[in-house]
Amino acid sequence: MAxxxxxxxxxxxxxxxxxxxxxxSFSVGRGxxxxxxxxxxxxxxxxxxxxxxxxxxxxxxxxxxxxxITGWPAHRVxxxxxxxxxxxxxxxxxxxxxxxxxxxxxxxxxxxxxxxVEALFELFPNLSERRHxxxxxxxxxxxxxxxxxxxxxxxxxxxxxxxxxxxxAPVIVEQMARTILRFKDEGLTVIISExxxxxxxxVADRAVIIEGGEKKFDGSFAELENHPEIRDxxxxx
Amino acid sequence: MGLLIAQLLTGLANAAALFLVASGLxxxxxxxxxxxxxxxxxxxxxxxxxxxxxxxxxxxVGFWGSILLAGIAVxxxxxxxxxxxxxxxxxxxxxxxxxxxxxxxxxxQDLTLMTWGAEDQLGPRAxxxxxxxxxxxxxxxxxxxxxxxxxPFVLFGLWWLITKTRLGVLVRAATQDREMVxxxxxxxxxxxxxxxxxxxxxxxxxxxxxxxxxxxxLLMDFNIIAAVFVVVVIGGMGSLPGAFIASVLISVLNVxxxxxxxxxxxxxxxxxxxxVLTVRPFGLLGREEVAGEHGQVGEPERPIRPFGLTGxxxxxxxxxxxxxxxxxxxxxxxxxxxxxxxxxxxxxSLQFILASGGLVSFGHAMFFGGGxxxxxxxxxxxxxxxxxxxLLAPLGAGLIAILxxxxxxxxxxxxxxxxxxxxxxxxxxxxxxxxxxxxxxxxLVNIWPAAWLSDTxxxxxxxxxxxxxxxxxxxxxxxxxxxxxxRATRDSARQAEATGIDVRRVQWVAFAFAGMMAGLAGGLxxxxxxxxxxxxxxxxxxFDALIVVFLGGVKTLSGAVVGxxxxxxxxxxxxxxxxxxxxxxxxIIGVVIVAPEGIVGTARRVGERLGxxxxxxxxx
Numbered sequence: 001m002a003x004x005x006x007x008x009x010x011x012x013x014x015x016x017x018x019x020x021x022x023x024x025s026f027s028v029g030r031g032x033x034x035x036x037x038x039x040x041x042x043x044x045x046x047x048x049x050x051x052x053x054x055x056x057x058x059x060x061x062x063x064x065x066x067x068x069i070t071g072w073p074a075h076r077v078x079x080x081x082x083x084x085x086x087x088x089x090x091x092x093x094x095x096x097x098x099x100x101x102x103x104x105x106x107x108x109x110x111x112x113x114x115x116x117v118e119a120l121f122e123l124f125p126n127l128s129e130r131r132h133x134x135x136x137x138x139x140x141x142x143x144x145x146x147x148x149x150x151x152x153x154x155x156x157x158x159x160x161x162x163x164x165x166x167x168x169a170p171v172i173v174e175q176m177a178r179t180i181l182r183f184k185d186e187g188l189t190v191i192i193s194e195x196x197x198x199x200x201x202x203v204a205d206r207a208v209i210i211e212g213g214e215k216k217f218d219g220s221f222a223e224l225e226n227h228p229e230i231r232d233x234x235x236x237x
Numbered sequence: 238m239g240l241l242i243a244q245l246l247t248g249l250a251n252a253a254a255l256f257l258v259a260s261g262l263x264x265x266x267x268x269x270x271x272x273x274x275x276x277x278x279x280x281x282x283x284x285x286x287x288x289x290x291x292x293x294x295x296x297x298v299g300f301w302g303s304i305l306l307a308g309i310a311v312x313x314x315x316x317x318x319x320x321x322x323x324x325x326x327x328x329x330x331x332x333x334x335x336x337x338x339x340x341x342x343x344x345x346q347d348l349t350l351m352t353w354g355a356e357d358q359l360g361p362r363a364x365x366x367x368x369x370x371x372x373x374x375x376x377x378x379x380x381x382x383x384x385x386x387x388x389p390f391v392l393f394g395l396w397w398l399i400t401k402t403r404l405g406v407l408v409r410a411a412t413q414d415r416e417m418v419x420x421x422x423x424x425x426x427x428x429x430x431x432x433x434x435x436x437x438x439x440x441x442x443x444x445x446x447x448x449x450x451x452x453x454x455l456l457m458d459f460n461i462i463a464a465v466f467v468v469v470v471i472g473g474m475g476s477l478p479g480a481f482i483a484s485v486l487i488s489v490l491n492v493x494x495x496x497x498x499x500x501x502x503x504x505x506x507x508x509x510x511x512x513v514l515t516v517r518p519f520g521l522l523g524r525e526e527v528a529g530e531h532g533q534v535g536e537p538e539r540p541i542r543p544f545g546l547t548g549x550x551x552x553x554x555x556x557x558x559x560x561x562x563x564x565x566x567x568x569x570x571x572x573x574x575x576x577x578x579x580x581x582x583x584x585x586s587l588q589f590i591l592a593s594g595g596l597v598s599f600g601h602a603m604f605f606g607g608g609x610x611x612x613x614x615x616x617x618x619x620x621x622x623x624x625x626x627x628l629l630a631p632l633g634a635g636l637i638a639i640l641x642x643x644x645x646x647x648x649x650x651x652x653x654x655x656x657x658x659x660x661x662x663x664x665x666x667x668x669x670x671x672x673x674x675x676x677x678x679x680x681l682v683n684i685w686p687a688a689w690l691s692d693t694x695x696x697x698x699x700x701x702x703x704x705x706x707x708x709x710x711x712x713x714x715x716x717x718x719x720x721x722x723x724r725a726t727r728d729s730a731r732q733a734e735a736t737g738i739d740v741r742r743v744q745w746v747a748f749a750f751a752g753m754m755a756g757l758a759g760g761l762x763x764x765x766x767x768x769x770x771x772x773x774x775x776x777x778x779x780f781d782a783l784i785v786v787f788l789g790g791v792k793t794l795s796g797a798v799v800g801x802x803x804x805x806x807x808x809x810x811x812x813x814x815x816x817x818x819x820x821x822x823x824x825i826i827g828v829v830i831v832a833p834e835g836i837v838g839t840a841r842r843v844g845e846r847l848g849x850x851x852x853x854x855x856x857x
Contacts, residue, residue: 052420078422090417092410094524102403103410104421154422 005030005158005189006051011060013043013050013213020046021057022213028158028191033184035204036193039236043213044193045087048160051191052084053077064158081109083156087163087193089147093135097127100135100146104153112157113186120149123179141172148179159183161192165199177202197235209234239373244496246372248489250381253388254280254447256484258461259468260395260477261439267412267475268432271323271334272651275341277462279437282345283311283444284453285353288360291448297364308442315437319430325830327429331650332597336787337829339780342458343822350455351816357455360448380449387446392481399477408432412475463662463776467510470655473523482521504666507659511644514656518648559701563694571697572765573806578704579761581801584785585708586754588797591786593715594747595727596646599654600661601755601782603641606774607664608634608756609763613681614674623687627760634756635749637664642748646741658776665774680770684763700761707757712794714750723747788828790835799837 004027013021020043028034036044049055051062053074061070069077078084092100101117108114121128124145130138135146144164151159161180165173173196180203183190194200200207201221209217209224211234217224224231262276290303322337366383369376399405407428411418419425444457451457468487472479487506494505519525544552562571587601611633615621621629641660648656668675675681690696714720725733726740734740763769772778781804789800811817832839 054416054420073419073424074416075419075422075424078420084420086417086420090414092413092417094413095406095409099406099409102406103418103423105403106422150421 003030004028005065006191007061007063008047008051009061009063011047011050011057011062013046013055013057015046015055020213021050021060023060024210024213024215025060026208026215026218028189030189031184031187032206033180033190033192033204034206034208035200036191036208036210037195037197037200037235038193038210039234040195042210042234044210045162046213047210048084048086048162048191048193051160052082054084078154078156079106081112081155081157083151083154083159085147085151085159085161085164087166089143091135091138091143091146091150096134097131097146100150101153104150106154109155109157112155113183113188114155115152117153120152123182124149139168141168144168144172144176156188158189158191161190163193163195165194165196173199195236197231239375242373243375243377244492245489246377246381246385248492249388249485250378250384250450251492252484252488253384253391254443254450255461255464255468255488256388256481257391257443257446258440259465259472259480259484260391261436261443262465263469263472263475263477263480264395264408264439265433265436266469266651268408268415269323269327269429270331271327271338272331272654273436274335274338274462275318275345276436276440276465277458277460278342278345278349279311279315279440280444280461280465281349281453281455281458282314283307283441284360284448284451284457285349285358285444286310286441287445287448288358288453289353291361300361300364304442304445304448307445308438311441311444312434312438315433315440316430318437319433322826322830323433324426324429326833329829329833330791332591332783332787332791333829333833335597336784337826339784340822340825340829343818343825346455346458347816347819347822353453355455358453360450360452362449366449384446392477395477404431459776463658464506466655467506467659470520470652471510471513473520474651475524476520476522479520479522504663504670507662507666510659511656511663514648514652514659515644518652520652556701556705559705560698563697568693571693575697575700575761575765577802577805578700579758579765580785580805581798582704582707582761583755583758584782584789584797584801585711585794586751586758587782588786588789588791588794589711589715589754590748590751591783592792592794593720593723593727594744594751596744596748597650597654598645598657598748598751598779599776599783600641600657600659600779601751602774602776602778603657603661603664604634604638604752604755605759605762605778605782606668606769606771607637607752608759609769609773610668610675610681610759611756612760612763613684613769616684617681623685623690623764626684627686627764630760630763631753631757634759635753637756638749638752639745642745642752646744646748658779661774661779662776665771665776668774669771675771678771680768682768684769685767686764690764696765700765703757703761707754708794708798711754715794719743719746784825788825788835790837790839792834793837796835796837800835803836 007027009025011021011024012019024043024047036047038044046055050057053069053072057070061068063069064080064082069080092103095103098117101120121131126142127145127149135143138146148161164176168176177199180190180192192200192204205220207217207219207221207224208215209230216234217230258276258280262273265271265273287303287307290306291300294303318341322341323334326333326337363380363383366379369378370382399408407418407423411425411428415425464487468483469480471486472481472483487509490505490509491502494502513521559574562574583605587598590596590598608630612626612630615626615629616623641657645653645656645660669677671677685691686696690699722733722738722743725736725738726743730740762773785800785804786797787800788804789798790796811821814820828835834842
């Protein structure tokens with residue numbers, strides 16, 4: 001693995017009294033694409049939110065670029081170069097597409113790809129056509145593209161994509177996979193959470209499987225092929 | 238024709254200040270979701286600061302510069318309030334924020350009194366705009382025309398700021414989903430502070446710009462806040478164009494109301510608001526509010542339990558001590574405790590609908606005063622015997638609650654609160670202005686209890702029996718299947734509906750029941766005093782009850798009772814202080830920030846920590 005850009009170290013996170021993450025540790029190397037796999041309720045989304053500090057971990061550390069970011073407010077984490085694309089997308093429906101992008105805009109960042117509105121419209125032509133439309137009347141796929149584009153406007157060094165393939169048409173899923181591979185080419189580090197093993201294998205270098213808030217597997221997809229029992233135990237294929 | 242146009246122009250000129258203040262409130266609400274009751278205080282501060290500056294700075298530049306500087310100064314005061322009072326409680330339930338801003342009103346009132354004195358102050362006239370111009374033969378002040386000219390620029394300026402600038406984009410995004418805006422790297426704290434600055438500055442500008450027309454006095458905070466809320470609610474909370482339309486509508490209607498229907502002036506805007514909200518529950522241009530959408534979900538409620546043995550024993554001991562009071566206490570103590578018990582019952586009925594029903598009523602005094610007036614009217618006009626007239630109090634109040642409830646329970650959250658406020662104001666104005674029947678400001682007098690209750694001790698015991706009986710009954714209802722259903726509608730209306738609960742009906746019945754119990758308290762009140770005046774129906778009375786419930790602890794009925802007892806006992810002592818508002822305001826703000834669970838909740842938490850009370854057990 002290349003030098004780690006993100007280190008998650010023995011994380012414990014709670015929703016109220018519910019213990020969701022149970023000492024989870026993993027790390028991600030610069031330029032790597034890692035897939036977080038696991039069933040519904042395994043703790044994938046909570047992992048993402050805990051990295052972003054949208055959920056405050058009660059124990060453990062999150063280090064980004066060697067710096068301890070645990071306990072920071074989320075906006076500071078984002079300003080440091082972590083981009084988060086939530087599963088529910090959460091686009092601003094009262095704003096136009098251009099305005100949605102404006103919310104995400106941050107200054108150029110060293111060591112991370114630089115995105116302009118035009119570059120993003122090139123990447124997602126559908127958005128370009130509707131740039132002055134409000135976020136209301138968009139399909140699931142278009143919403144997903146908009147959320148990703150909005151986050152990229154912050155020029156993140158690490159992109160957290162929570163279930164990008166969920167609820168969108170198969171054709172778009174394929175397009176999405178190509179897009180993620182393109183991010184990788186640009187030098188972006190990406191973590192995606194997925195239930196779709198096929199999609200994950202197509203885009204990711206490595207799989208981290210979690211169940212009950214604990215890490216159950218960490219390795220390449222080839223290794224995972226050799227251990228069908230792991231797949232059967234922790235993934236619903 | 239000329240007169241009509243002149244009146245229309247006056248209305249439009251009045252709309253200027255109203256729109257400035259209302260747009261500020263709407264802006265603050267849109268982004269922070271805080272209903273800032275202290276907004277009227279910012280308006281008042283704008284007037285006083287503007288006045289002081291105008292006395293120092295001469296000429297045209299001095300006059301207009303003073304207005305601008307007053308706006309900036311008030312904006313900075315708003316920032317101080319935001320950082321000190323509101324930042325710690327952004328995630329608290331709505332009611333806490335309301336009460337905190339109410340504390341700010343009290344503090345600012347006394348600070349203004351300290352700084353500028355109690356005298357009303359006349360505003361200077363604008364240099365160069367002192368005269369009048371004749372339009373179709375009618376005189377129209379030049380300053381009015383200037384105000385009419387300025388308003389569109391303000392609207393345009395705000396519109397530009399909100400739609401065309403990055404700040405505006407962020408504000409609109411934050412209005413919808415603050416957390417996501419934060420996750421995209423925007424520091425919400427400063428965004429909120431910025432919006433608070435802008436909103437407060439607009440209120441300050443409004444206060445300063447109306448100086449040549451109205452001057453400055455210590456009542457202007459409360460006088461404008463009702464109108465501003467009406468405007469913002471009619472327009473739709475958070476909508477600037479809505480606030481503009483509603484400002485013009487209300488101001489123009491008011492001018493015509495004064496001219497053609499003078500007795501309607503106090504009611505008119507509330508009638509308009511009631512009509513608008515009945516037809517459009519979220520105002521003219523408002524957006525639907527979804528509960529919990531903005532992350533303001535308090536701690537999960539503890540399950541309620543019946544009193545344990547200790548609880549019963551303590552309660553029994555208190556009742557016994559109170560029942561035996563005539564043997565050892567003075568008549569004064571009996572009168573005082575009569576007042577306390579009545580107030581506790583009133584507060585408990587509010588706590589019931591507020592905590593168990595999740596319906597924050599801002600007009601609960603309409604049932605208390607309403608019940609009292611029904612009894613008093615029956616005695617005055619039909620010579621009804623006291624026993625019967627007394628029963629009419631809860632029945633009459635219940636009937637009012639059924640009627641009002643029919644309109645209100647369609648709404649939720651802030652809109653519900655505002656509509657209850659509107660109805661209570663409507664009933665107050667009705668009583669206040671219909672002097673031939675209700676005695677108006679002079680009230681109704683000579684409403685004494687029957688002979689067998691006329692003795693202080695007899696009436697004391699009667700109050701104790703009925704008052705405590707009422708409180709126990711409320712408790713009983715909370716613990717009944719109906720109470721369970723009601724709490725289900727509070728926690729999740731949708732899920733409650735899915736399990737077969739008729740949500741609206743349950744809420745309606747609960748609202749009527751709470752009104753009835755408040756009316757019962759009103760009945761006890763009127764016969765203990767022998768008279769009733771419109772101030773028992775005022776907004777201030779409703780707020781007294783809200784504050785009491787809050788100070789005692791929102792979540793428990795015993796909190797309301799303890800809070801009521803505490804408030805009534807210190808009120809006498811407190812109001813004798815010169816700056817009692819300052820003290821009360823600071824106490825309220827302190828409680829909100831330091832001990833948001835109120836007296837009872839905090840006592841229990843401390844008890845749990847010390848091991849005196851087992852977790853989860855205790856006094857519901």
